[in-house]
Amino acid sequence: MKSYVILNAAMTLDGKIATKTGNSEISGEKDLIRVHELRKEVDGIMVGINTVMVDNPKLTAHKVSNNIEDNPVRIIVDSNVRTPLNSNVLNDKAKTIIAISNNALSSGNNNEKIEKLKKHADVFSAGDYPVDLIKLLDYLYENGIKTLMLEGGSTLIWAMFKHHLIDEIRLCVAPLIVGGFDAKTLVDGEGFKTMAEGISLKLKNSYSLDNDLILEYDCLY
Numbered sequence: 001m002k003s004y005v006i007l008n009a010a011m012t013l014d015g016k017i018a019t020k021t022g023n024s025e026i027s028g029e030k031d032l033i034r035v036h037e038l039r040k041e042v043d044g045i046m047v048g049i050n051t052v053m054v055d056n057p058k059l060t061a062h063k064v065s066n067n068i069e070d071n072p073v074r075i076i077v078d079s080n081v082r083t084p085l086n087s088n089v090l091n092d093k094a095k096t097i098i099a100i101s102n103n104a105l106s107s108g109n110n111n112e113k114i115e116k117l118k119k120h121a122d123v124f125s126a127g128d129y130p131v132d133l134i135k136l137l138d139y140l141y142e143n144g145i146k147t148l149m150l151e152g153g154s155t156l157i158w159a160m161f162k163h164h165l166i167d168e169i170r171l172c173v174a175p176l177i178v179g180g181f182d183a184k185t186l187v188d189g190e191g192f193k194t195m196a197e198g199i200s201l202k203l204k205n206s207y208s209l210d211n212d213l214i215l216e217y218d219c220l221y
């Protein structure tokens with residue numbers, strides 16, 4: 001069994017989730033409240049290591065609650081043990097799991113860093129390289145994370161789609177165009193070769209929040 005995964009993200013109308021410089025303040029205030037309500041509802045929240053390095057997010061429900069018990073378990077997918085020790089995700093506001101690769105664990109080069117991380121987080125290893133997402137989701141489910149919010153970024157979102165691990169999408173489309181070959185889109189990675197291989201979606205809800213449009217889809221595999 002694996003966790004039920006809800007991808008939540010905000011993109012510009014031209015499909016970017018950050019500018020070429022990594023700036024990603026896209027959602028309006030009402031959408032951010034929606035995101036934090038969702039963080040409060042789910043058991044876990046997962047991001048890729050680049051999102052931690054670029055945004056230094058807290059990944060708590062701090063906009064809607066001060067109660068630590070409302071915060072989901074934070075999961076960082078970090079094959080090479082790059083999580084900075086002063087990251088907000090290592091604060092004491094919620095439990096954190098750092099998922100690393102078996103190669104990073106067995107090389108011996110990261111022993112000191114792993115010991116330091118273990119003071120603030122659980123460290124779980126799966127897959128030689130990169131992190132084996134299927135094993136990670138099994139582990140999360142076995143450890144009580146039945147619902148998991150995926151917050152990005154583009155590379156991890158691709159890997160999760162490739163393995164058919166995303167069940168639902170909640171997307172904020174902001175009325176903005178930023179362009180840029182190097183700006184991250186909702187899904188990057190290697191991509192499928194044909195439309196036929198693409199993930200089909202079923203639109204189940206759509207509504208406006210001020211100037212933002214919220215779209216909700218189920219993934220059909």
Ligand SMILES: NC(=O)c1ccc[n+]([C@@H]2O[C@H](COP(=O)([O-])OP(=O)(O)OC[C@H]3O[C@@H](n4cnc5c(N)ncnc54)[C@H](O)[C@@H]3O)[C@@H](O)[C@H]2O)c1
Binds near residue numbers: 009080155157
């Ligand atoms: N607008 C939004 O909703 C939103 C949300 C989150 C992040 N972002 C933006 O996304 C950008 C970061 O995205 P990104 O694509 O560079 O990085 P990412 O956050 O997706 O992290 C990718 C990294 O995760 C690691 N990883 C470990 N195991 C992996 C696996 N099995 N598959 C894939 N990756 C694995 C790799 O080191 C990889 O480079 C930032 O600019 C951030 O601001 C935007």
Ligand SMILES: Nc1nc(=O)c(N)c(NC[C@H](O)[C@H](O)[C@H](O)COP(=O)(O)O)[nH]1
Binds near residue numbers: 025026
């Ligand atoms: N829905 C959404 N709208 C945005 O405009 C935006 N930038 C993100 N991005 C998610 C990403 O993970 C951010 O880093 C956190 O939103 C940082 O916020 P916190 O410190 O965790 O509250 N997500």
